[in-house]
Amino acid sequence: MADTATTASAAAASAASTSSDAPPFQLGKPRFQQTSFYGRFRHFLDIIDPRTLFVTERRLREAVQLLEDYKHGTLHPGVTNEQLWSAQKIKQAILHPDTNEKIFMPFRMSGYIPFGTPIVVGLLLPNQTLASTVFWQWLNQSHNACVNYANRNATKPSPVSKFIQGYLGAVISAVSIAVGLNVLVQKANKFTPATRLLVQRFVPFPAVASANICNVVLMRYGELEEGIDVLDGDGNLVGSSKIAARHALLETALTRVILPMPILVLPPIVMSMLEKTALLQARPRLLLPVQSLVCLAAFGLALPLAISLFPQMSEIETSQLEPEIARATSSRTVVYNKGL
Numbered sequence: 001m002a003d004t005a006t007t008a009s010a011a012a013a014s015a016a017s018t019s020s021d022a023p024p025f026q027l028g029k030p031r032f033q034q035t036s037f038y039g040r041f042r043h044f045l046d047i048i049d050p051r052t053l054f055v056t057e058r059r060l061r062e063a064v065q066l067l068e069d070y071k072h073g074t075l076h077p078g079v080t081n082e083q084l085w086s087a088q089k090i091k092q093a094i095l096h097p098d099t100n101e102k103i104f105m106p107f108r109m110s111g112y113i114p115f116g117t118p119i120v121v122g123l124l125l126p127n128q129t130l131a132s133t134v135f136w137q138w139l140n141q142s143h144n145a146c147v148n149y150a151n152r153n154a155t156k157p158s159p160v161s162k163f164i165q166g167y168l169g170a171v172i173s174a175v176s177i178a179v180g181l182n183v184l185v186q187k188a189n190k191f192t193p194a195t196r197l198l199v200q201r202f203v204p205f206p207a208v209a210s211a212n213i214c215n216v217v218l219m220r221y222g223e224l225e226e227g228i229d230v231l232d233g234d235g236n237l238v239g240s241s242k243i244a245a246r247h248a249l250l251e252t253a254l255t256r257v258i259l260p261m262p263i264l265v266l267p268p269i270v271m272s273m274l275e276k277t278a279l280l281q282a283r284p285r286l287l288l289p290v291q292s293l294v295c296l297a298a299f300g301l302a303l304p305l306a307i308s309l310f311p312q313m314s315e316i317e318t319s320q321l322e323p324e325i326a327r328a329t330s331s332r333t334v335v336y337n338k339g340l
Contacts, residue, residue: 025084027071028235030311040308044109048303052093052110060094063087097312097337098154106143107150109307113299119143120295121288123204124267133182137174137204141211144256145170148219159222166219174211178203205264212256220249230316230325230334238329241321241336248338251310259306266298267291314338 023031031046033039055063066087069075093110096103106115122136145167181203227240228248271291280286313335318326325334 022081022085025070025081025088027067027088031085031088034311034313037308040311041304044304044307046089047093047307048109048112049089049093050110050114052090053105053108053114055090055094060090063090064095067091096150096154103150104146107146109147109151109303112147113296113303116143117292117296117299120263120267120299121292123208123264124271124291124295128182130179130182133178134175137178137207137211138171140208141170141174141215142167144212144215145219148215152220152223162222163219166215166217166221169218170211170215173214174207177210178207181206202265202268205260208260208264209257212260213253216249216253216256220252223249228336230321230336232329232331232334238331238334239322239325241325243321244316244334244336247314247316248336251314251338255306255309258309259302262302262305263295263298267294270294310338312338 030039030043032042034043063086066075066079066084070079070084093108094102105111119136119140122132123140125132125136128136145163148166149163223245224242226245227242228245230238230241230244232238271287271294274280274290274294275287280290314337315333315335317333318329318331321334
């Protein structure tokens with residue numbers, strides 16, 4: 001069966017017209033090398049491309065069908081490598097890699113920046129009240145929880161109770177830390193009003209970073225209990241590994257700690273300088289639009305950099321996994337979907 005599929009793909013590859021810019025197409029493989037940070041960065045720029053949010057249902061069906069034709073060696077003459085890579089980009093941006101189901105638009109990685117930027121702006125608003133702090137932290141963790149769940153490793157079924165548990169844990173930790181730090185800052189008599197305002201602007205980062213870890217671990221704790229599927233080099237299922245699940249969650253948690261650093265640290269620094277300019281002092285109504293643009297730029301830079309730290313399909317040596325996994329395959333390494 002595997003030989004037949006390989007032969008069909010090889011025939012389809014020869015049927016695809018060559019393109020001077022596009023590399024030879026490989027089904028299910030990234031267009032750019034994943035062994036380097038730059039290759040992963042270019043790969044995830046495709047994954048988070050917001051233009052895929054506007055792909056129609058018809059265009060999605062065409063993209064999926066084109067990839068099916070390639071898989072079975074029935075491509076029409078004249079199909080280029082660029083068209084195949086574009087079809088795969090659309091499929092990967094919209095459909096979950098494990099379930100092949102559509103991901104709801106606000107929770108796709110391509111929707112993370114456009115739907116998440118207004119929340120970041122809200123988190124960084126100056127002179128926040130207790131109610132506004134709680135609201136923006138709740139909204140941010142609600143969005144994060146849905147993104148985590150929508151982009152999880154779905155090779156194993158996950159009960160809704162785990163989602164609720166992770167959601168509540170993340171919201172409670174984020175709100176508690178943010179409110180606690182704000183109270184401490186308010187009671188710090190040594191701070192001048194200007195210093196207090198500046199310090200308050202950095203409060204969202206430790207709250208969000210710690211809550212992100214809590215969110216990822218609680219939302220995906222089932223993977224630690226049951227393990228995740230690991231595959232050999234040909235894409236064949238080798239088994240289920242709890243050790244691979246630990247690696248997947250660690251990599252995702254590190255990504256979620258690093259992600260908010262530039263998003264929640266850079267804008268306060270930039271805005272503290274811009275607010276002193278004559279333009280913004282003369283036109284205070286421009287503060288919110290300018291802050292929104294600064295947050296959008298920071299978000300657009302931070303997201304691809306953070307998720308490029310590790311490949312989505314991570315590789316691990318079988319010698320590091322359970323003995324039954326090592327015995328079940330002759331491959332020296334296996335791969336697993338770490339999720340996003």
